Amino acid sequence: MEYKRILLKVSGESLIGDGNYGIDPKRLQHFANEIKQAREQGLEVAIVIGGGNIYRGVQAEAAGIDRVQGDYMGMLATVINGMALQSALEDAGMYTRLMSGINMEQVCEPFIRRRAIRHLEKGRVVIFGAGTGNPYFTTDSTAALRAIEIQADVVFKGTRVDGVYTADPEKDPTATRYSELSFQEAYEKGLNIMDMTAFTLCMENKLPIIVFNLNEKGSLLRVLKGEAAGTLIR
Numbered sequence: 001m002e003y004k005r006i007l008l009k010v011s012g013e014s015l016i017g018d019g020n021y022g023i024d025p026k027r028l029q030h031f032a033n034e035i036k037q038a039r040e041q042g043l044e045v046a047i048v049i050g051g052g053n054i055y056r057g058v059q060a061e062a063a064g065i066d067r068v069q070g071d072y073m074g075m076l077a078t079v080i081n082g083m084a085l086q087s088a089l090e091d092a093g094m095y096t097r098l099m100s101g102i103n104m105e106q107v108c109e110p111f112i113r114r115r116a117i118r119h120l121e122k123g124r125v126v127i128f129g130a131g132t133g134n135p136y137f138t139t140d141s142t143a144a145l146r147a148i149e150i151q152a153d154v155v156f157k158g159t160r161v162d163g164v165y166t167a168d169p170e171k172d173p174t175a176t177r178y179s180e181l182s183f184q185e186a187y188e189k190g191l192n193i194m195d196m197t198a199f200t201l202c203m204e205n206k207l208p209i210i211v212f213n214l215n216e217k218g219s220l221l222r223v224l225k226g227e228a229a230g231t232l233i234r
């Protein structure tokens with residue numbers, strides 16, 4: 001296996017599954033199975049979870065809530081998702097730790113970089129909740145930041161499609177998938193891989209990104225083994 005330590009970004013929206021709000025237990029189980037397969041190959045796995053299924057800061061302003069307040073609401077939402085995912089991972093027999101960018105010691109550990117690395121070395125799956133702990137950021141940026149901090153080899157960005165396409169493959173049947181791109185190419189083509197902050201962090205720190213389909217059974221392991229499609233940006 002090419003990688004030893006990976007950071008997986010799971011969006012909050014992907015937890016909705018068949019419903020239209022909240023957390024679908026079937027999705028949690030699916031993610032737990034995917035992560036277990038990677039762990040069984042001896043991979044160290046850290047996860048950043050989003051909160052878009054519950055709350056996003058940008059949506060706050062429309063509701064007359066201050067943006068910063070809304071962003072903190074969004075960060076708390078990611079902790080709720082993180083707790084649900086932690087539970088699912090433990091049910092599947094994995095050892096886990098949930099670390100938060102906002103201190104809430106009754107619920108989870110504070111994020112301490114050295115401790116996070118230690119957990120990973122011991123084979124625990126580490127979930128990073130509460131984003132960066134700062135408003136005006138996203139969980140994509142959190143994924144890039146935490147990956148750099150824990151010296152992950154790569155960021156796996158789970159999406160609904162199996163990579164980055166020339167156009168939206170859900171709308172344009174002629175769209176084709178890139179198997180590999182440089183950061184420069186992705187930037188010049190204006191491809192929407194992660195938000196600019198996240199993208200720049202990865203580029204400046206030479207952290208590769210793999211966009212892959214997290215909905216398909218076994219895809220994480222297949223991409224890790226080089227057997228399935230995805231798009232590598234490096």
Ligand code: UDP
Nearest residue numbers: 011012050051052057071074131132137139
């Ligand atoms: N958020 C934030 N700072 C961070 C990470 C997240 O303020 O470092 C807030 C922001 O309001 C965001 C929300 O948390 O909209 C949920 O995260 P995100 O939208 O990234 O979740 P996803 O799209 O992955 O479900």
